[in-house]
Amino acid sequence: AQARLLPGKTLETFDFAAVPMVSKAHVGAITAGDSWIGKGDNILLFGPPGVGKSHLSSAIGLALVENGYRVLFTRTTDLVQKLQQARRDLALESAIAKLDKFHLLILDDIAYVTKDQAETSVLFELISARYERRSMLITANQPFGAWNAIFPDPAMTLAAVDRLVHHATIFEMNVESYRRKAAENAKGPG
Ligand code: ADP
Numbered sequence: 001a002q003a004r005l006l007p008g009k010t011l012e013t014f015d016f017a018a019v020p021m022v023s024k025a026h027v028g029a030i031t032a033g034d035s036w037i038g039k040g041d042n043i044l045l046f047g048p049p050g051v052g053k054s055h056l057s058s059a060i061g062l063a064l065v066e067n068g069y070r071v072l073f074t075r076t077t078d079l080v081q082k083l084q085q086a087r088r089d090l091a092l093e094s095a096i097a098k099l100d101k102f103h104l105l106i107l108d109d110i111a112y113v114t115k116d117q118a119e120t121s122v123l124f125e126l127i128s129a130r131y132e133r134r135s136m137l138i139t140a141n142q143p144f145g146a147w148n149a150i151f152p153d154p155a156m157t158l159a160a161v162d163r164l165v166h167h168a169t170i171f172e173m174n175v176e177s178y179r180r181k182a183a184e185n186a187k188g189p190g
Contacts, residue, residue: 003071006058014059018181019052019173027056030169031063036135037103041167043137050177053139057106060137064104072099073106076113076123076138083122092122096129104135111142113150124156131163138164 011031016024030036030043043060045053061071086095099105113120130136142149144161151157 003061003065004073005061005065005071006054006073009055009058009062011059011063014052014055015178018178019056019171019175021175022056022171022173027060031060031067033064033067033069033103036167036169037064037069039167040130040133040135041169042135042164044164044168044170045137045139045173046143046170047141047173047175048177049141050179051173051175052178053141053173054108056173057108057137057139061104061106069103070101071104071106072102073108076107076110079107079126080113080120080123083126084119087122092125096126099126099130100134102134104137105130106137106139108139109141110138110150111140111146119152120150121152121156124151124160127160127163132167136164 011024011027016022016027036043043057045057047053058073061073065071083092083095086092110123113123127136140147147157147161148154151160
């Protein structure tokens with residue numbers, strides 16, 4: 001499989017106690033897939049850097065692959081660059097259509113895409129094309145209010161957010177960075 005998941009990031013190695021708002025049972029139900037993937041529903045993971053959004057999303061992807069789904073994990077900026085190249089080659093539509101083979105597209109770090117990164121309307125076209133047909137799992141370290149920095153104009157941001165949240169499960173992982181906490185614990189008390 002060409003899922004490009006993150007090595008070693010599994011549900012077994014994910015410490016659910018660190019994110020009390022994300023229940024292990026809920027994630028277990030999500031990895032069954034059938035209740036949402038078949039309908040093209042989405043999952044959105046919000047939270048500051050280091051709280052485990054990439055780890056959890058890749059782990060969910062792995063569990064879905066094990067359950068027979070086709071999944072692609074990609075940093076959003078990488079995919080946007082590929083789609084922009086496809087558009088320059090007049091092949092954007094077919095590039096987006098090719099992604100249909102994946103039941104789930106995991107877009108990590110959507111907020112790292114910026115308008116300066118040339119024209120990002122390709123992202124909007126992708127979201128529109130998959131709407132109510134193919135699922136996406138998107139991670140973001142910025143709340144929707146900051147997404148105007150991602151899309152070329154506010155109307156497009158609104159339309160994109162609208163499509164993404166219409167049928168979505170949203171996890172707000174507003175906890176302390178796991179990395180920082182681990183580093184502090186390693187220092188020991190005092
Ligand atoms: P984010 O995507 O939110 O920036 P990452 O998933 O990259 O965060 O997590 C940063 C590092 O901390 C990774 O090595 C990840 O495996 C680890 N990590 C974060 N949260 C957890 C957790 N709840 N359990 C186990 N490891 C975690």
